Amino acid sequence: MIHRILFIFLPVILLCLCLKSLGQKNPQNLISGNYRGATIEEFVTDVESQTNYFFYYDVSKFDSFRMTLFANREPLSTVLDRAFSKSGFYYSIDPHQQVFLTKDAVVQTNLTTEFVDSSKTKHGATGLTDEDYGESQERRVKKATIENKLFQVGENSANNGQANAIVSGYVRDMKTGEPVVGASIYIDRPRIGVASDQYGYYAISLPKGRRILNIQSIGMKDTRRQLLLKGDGKMNIDLESQVMMLKNVIVSGQKVSNVRGMEMGLQKLDVKTIKQVPVVFGEADVLKVVLTLPGVKSVGEASTGLNVRGGAADQNLILFNEATIFNPTHFFGLFSAFNPEVVKSVELYKSSVPARYGGRLSSVLDITSREGNKKEITGSAGIGLLTSRLDIEGPLVKDKTSFILGGRTTYADWLLNLLPEQYKHSKASFYDLNLDVSHEINKKNNLYFTAYTSSDHFNLNSDTTYDYMNLNFSLKWKHNFNDKLYGVFTTGYDRYQYDISSQANPVNAYKLTFDINQEYLKAHFNYYLSSSHSVEFGLNSIYYKLDPGNYEPFSKRSLVAPDVVNAQRALESALYVSDTYTITDRFSVEAGIRYSIYNYLGPQSVNQYAEGFPKTGDDIVTTKSYGSGSFIKTYGGPEFRISMKYEISDSFSIKAGYNTQRQYTHVLSNTAAIAPTDIWQLSDPNIKPQSGDQISLGLYKNFLSNTVETSVEVYYKNIQHYLDYKSGAVLVLNNHIETDVLNTIGKAYGVELMIKKLTGKLNGWISYSYSRTLLKQDDPNAGEIINEGKYYPANYDQPHSATIIANYRVNHRFSISANGTYSTGRPITLPIGVFFYDNSYRTLYADRNAYRIPDYFRVDFSMNIEGNHRIHQKTHNSWTLGVYNLTGRKNPYSVYYLSQNGMINGYKLSIFGSAIPYVNYNIRF
């Protein structure tokens, strides 16, 4: 027994070197107290606060121990003798005032000396302070021991008179070495907490002295670290995955973050949650799950275009590891283009957007991919009805460099073979590929490389071929200047392109190509000024080059005259700074400003129009040419990002925010759903940038020990210079696009309610939102007034919507999920009359979006069945079975009227008009 205890305590005892120069609180180390049924922890805490003693003991051995005694300035040994008399517990006190409490045996403190000496030569005096236990294989110790160990942070000599010190470091997964994002790191008294960022990095400013740092994260076992804080220093933390702890109580890490966090309107999803939600064909889909969050809508099932708080689908900045994804969909919007096996987490900012993001009006969707396993090569594969995927990850250099490579491809051609004869020769395919490499140069420098591509191809009966593709590269260097300051420098290239070609008619054979490219450079700094100020600042710059349309002959016989719309170029730069100021424990403010400047660059020829007249193709006064590199037009201005939080109680807070945004790019689309063949357009002298501001207020209250989160958020938003289109606008290959678009102003407002329970056997969320989005075009000089200049609803204005996502874990291997969605039908323009023309009855349209399609309602169901959880087996497998649209309701996607054989017929189109079962098989190795 003795040797076992020694083994456990060995690393602890090594610590005693660090503990020599404790401040003298009570020179005689006498104890006073009145303990009534106190646990050992209560007693130890109290004694440690009065004296210089430190206690080491195994909590589990003392779980039944209670002590009742009164002491008045008595030595520890006297008190302990009384407390432990006849209890079977023993103590020993060493010369360094360390106290070892044991059961059934006494620790021989004099044995420790030689271990101390040997460790001295091996590790040095501060060996433990800058150490990463998880990565250091030879010194891997059991977590339980680490929790009981005291870590000294900072040099003894670092007493610079400041009351606080900054602890920083990485939170990592003990098994894979991947960073843990969003782990909450806090101390209880005084209550100070932070969350780890996307690199798993955290920095927290704490009062010096002895502190217990608590660390919690979703899916990870809670842990804590005992710190002796002397000055700024490092503390890396490894977390153990929850899954293996079958008998453990499930505790969620982020359970208080919605109340305590600064962010408003921020929704975080981890990929585990995403995978639980049933979706069509069982393809775990990041964007479809985002659509279930309050305030996020889409025009229909075939569209993953997001409308966030009344914003258009092009007003979302979709970032995948810092790279902008212009078209995040496959199959014309049926699936999102992100491989769920590679995605780690998704964050949606819909109201207080941090100052580091900009360039879009409504939201930022930040998708982070996983870093590869740094310990061993692992992988997973999945087979579904439409796609298969394979992912491999592992170290390139163990514990230093890792990679993750993921790919998905479709074999939807079997679906095509079921089609009638004339479609037999059609082909449809897509794939996406991800490669992430992360490399730790040294403790202070990390490099991250991301490459992403997604590609779609359609060939319809050898007639018209559609291709579209995303291509993104980014390289990121993270440098820790010191414990308080780190910087992230990113450079990258983003591209989206599509082409449409047809060779069916040799004379008219054509190919139409479009592409948008951006190169960017970002420098971002985080500076932990003090416990009350955390500052972020940075600079970023994007160079755009856009080819709006290139129409070319596509066969030798083709007579197509090449038509090239001039390429557009621009430079968008921004400087930003923001400060999170913790005024009191409960009240904090985050204030940021971002100043963006946009330069429209030559070479270009710009049409100039008569002032005060509608812009039409016939009214071009002059066309002015600009040379290469010239600054044709500059727009810019400040954007304000302010939010504040007041905690009324530990579980109740109120937050408010004000945000302004500018957007210099536009998507030209006069279809209701965002299409892959939509054209992007840069702001130019004739097309003004969009701008918007939003004011929001939220109440956050947690119940049942923070396991149930509730929130209410209200917002009001103004939008300027949003583009709508003249009747019958021509958007493709238009050299004077400004003559076909209209500037509208918009307003959006709403209230969002959410109840969320992410822990326990039954988890999920219920959300409801009431929201309106209205647009107005009343400028007679624009050439066309819409709906008599009154406010009219936007295409995606769906006032009521409600979602329930529920997951019930029957046991660790079997869970069932269900979700339900309801929303008001979206607005449409219906015919107001009928006329006879060209030998057919035809419909006449007037007021835009004056009517609505029928309401939407859907219920889905799925079951996840996992194989056994034994760790040591070659593969782990799981099955997902489900039914999409369980009730088989024929939800309308659109309503339209067609003139057919001379008569008008009204139709309702449903994308998924029946219950669709699916099955998916996944294997991990």
Next chain:
Amino acid sequence: MKIIRWLLLLFVLAGGCTQKYNAPYHFPSVGYLVVEGYINADTFPTNFTLSRVTNLDSQYYVGEPGAVVNVEAQNGTIFPIPDVGNGAYSGGPLPLDISQQYRVRITTSDGQQFLSDYVPVNITPPIDSLSWKTTSTGVNIYVSSHDPQKKINYYQWKYDETWEYHSAYESAYEYLGGMIVSRPISDFVYTCWQTNSSTDIIIGSSAKLSSNIIYEQPVATVPYSNSDKLSVRYSILVRQYALTDDWYNFNQKIQKNTEDLGSIFDAQPSEIIGNIHCLTNPNEQVVGFIGCTSETDARIFIDREQLPPSQTVFTGYEDCREDTVINTPLALSTAYGTGDLIPVSLYYKGPVLFGIVGGTSFCVDCRLKGGFTQKPDFWQ
């Protein structure tokens, strides 16, 4: 948009569907004036139809008679187009001057005045050829043309298709006064001709090409199934009109609004603004576009024998069966008296006329499918 059609099919498999739907809204009648027709630049009369926009729930034609319609030239010449009843107006041929531009002024019986913009005179180039190709589902008809003047880039086509078809059984007899008698040749109802006109807007453009050529522009698709058009002999007359770009765009808008819907990425329906304006009430909308052009045409014939022999072609008579009625007056009168059954041939057992073979009137009388037995003049 073929892509969309493809997607729709995918969704059909996935359970997606289109259903008939009528919006539960009532729209008040707007009663806007609809003007259809063009100023004929050829040696034929100019025809206009004036009608009114009606309710969505009531698809019927409301002609606008009693209006005064004049074609006006820039130089002040006025050609009246007289009312010929039920909203139709016809006059001319008009002696137009190709160097002039023309417009139309309409004064309706309630005193409202409408005026179009001036439009130039378009002379339509001849059709170079009509061609056809078989596909797995039917026959596609193509038109080719070019403008030797290199002026015309925009076209519209309309067509009239006529086809000969045969009933299932050729009847040489009829039942008259309780007797089976021979049918006069002139009363034969075996061969019929039927005519249809295009109801879709068919437009094309050579604006994106380096020369003014229309090459194999599809104008019509004749299916093998669900239509008997190809069962014997088919003919199509394609009429070609040269348009201006504004006129083309107007037609394209109507086409998008009324024919190109039902996909996932529908363009939003838009207001249709033509070149006719109401002078007395500027807010009053007018539907229609006045243009000035001429018509050229071409005709081709396609025989069943020209189609792949293995190809089955729908006749509509696939379910027809013959019945034999015993030759007794009672049986004959019961079977043929009502006209539901028509005698086709005589059935002898040896020398005895055992019975009369008949078919249902639908299977025997081709006229019941909508055609006429009168052979059209142009039929070869």
